[in-house]
Amino acid sequence: MTPLHRYDGTTLTLVVNPKAGRGRAAKLLPQVCRELLRGMPGATLRVHQAADYSEARQRCVAAAESARPAHDGVPADALLVMGGDGMMALGVNACADTDVPLGLIPAGTGNDMCRGMGIRVFNPVQAAHWVISGRTRRVDTLKVEGDLVGGAEHRFVGTAVATGYAAMVNRRANRMKLAVGPLRYAAAALAELARFEPLTYRMTIDGVARTEPAMFVAIANASYFGGGMKIAPTADVTDGLLDLTIVHPVSRNTLLRLLPTMFSGKFVADPAVERLTAREVILEGRGIYGMGDGEDLGDAPLRISVAPRSLTVFGGDPDQAVTQE
Structure with missing residues (x-):
């Protein structure tokens, strides 16, 4: 885990498959982190580069279960997932039927989840701006x-x-x-x-x-x-x-x-x-x-x-x- 800390405001947990996109995720991860911290100076960013699918799943579930709701003007804690559609699916399963916001940061080759959800910016650095904006919406799942x-x-x-x-x-x-x-x-x-x-x-x-x-x-x-x-x-x-x-x-x-x-x-x-x-x-x-x-x-x-x-x-x-x- 790489802790990047500000003060005790919103906590963003970013779970990454560094191998996604043939290593593209690992290459762009530092830029994504810088963009998030620059755009959300009051946030704590916790980054996990998962070694395998099992670890990624555990990290996603733990982040969703420990996420705090919005309080005293501080936005809710959020789970962010970065990688291909497998990572997106882990995020969906961790956050569905909860109020935990999910940030989808595509860095794979197919990006079907992001296309379908209307998040059609496939540059991960640009996608981070959806999180920075704070704009969310409720969507269906199966x-x-x-x-x-x-x-x-x-x-x-x-x-x-x-x-x-x-x-x-x-x-x-x-x-x-x-x-x-x-x-x-x-x-x-x-x-x-x-x-x-x-x-x-x-x-x-x-x-x-x-x-x-x-x-x-x-x-x-x-x-x-x-x-x-x-x-x-x-x-x-x-x-x-x-x-x-x-x-x-x-x-x-x-x-x-x-x-x-x-x-x-x-x-x-x-x-x-x-x-x-x-x-x-x-x-x-x-x-x-x-x-x-x-x-x-x-x-x-x-x-x-x-x-x-x-x-x-x-x-x-x-x-x-x-x-x-």
Whole structure:
């Protein structure tokens, strides 16, 4: 831990994956710290460079549990996470269903969480200004329940739950080391295309049951997943609804044709694509596996429900222009 101290005002706990973005996070961390301290001279900044996922999770949970609410004109303590979407997901799970503000400082290659939350400044130093501004808003998350990986009974997801072909691509991409960002997902998508067959889904959507084959079903809170794929183009993280995207069985050639258009969201115009909104979805069926925020959730059955206004995030403007470093 690197303590950077001022006086006992607001405490900001910054948990960092220094390896994110192939070391980009570690390189830019000193600049982010300087910017935060310059912009918030009354704050105490505690920085943890996590050695691994387990430590990062523990640091995030501890920071959220010890955070003090706003008092006597002093803003609430906050958790900041810096890295890729895995770090963002840890922050979401630490702060969801609490009043602890979460600062998302992207330094990875995909940055789906930040895109979806409207925090579309992908330079970490610039992103720190969302925290400095003190501007927050309440957003929805997804609550996923089931027999989840790691023994958890529920997890919160900020972006989307992917199943079927989309989940298999995500799992393969996570194991790939050579390509990064969208290139990694594109390579994984092509590799999975040769072997994937439609799955039979048993879905209960807001109490209505249906059974049918599908290539994949994605349940989204925000628009993006898979390194910039716009899986739910009209998703709104403040509307209290899940956005379902169902791709019905198609040939491999058709799916190959649709893949490039997933980055623009234009694939939803294809007749094979069905879109719905709901508040709760239960997924069942053999071979159905869930991925949430790019991380493993586990096998069906999975219950996914919207948790309205369950998370406080710094900044976020859906109409803000994207700025790259």
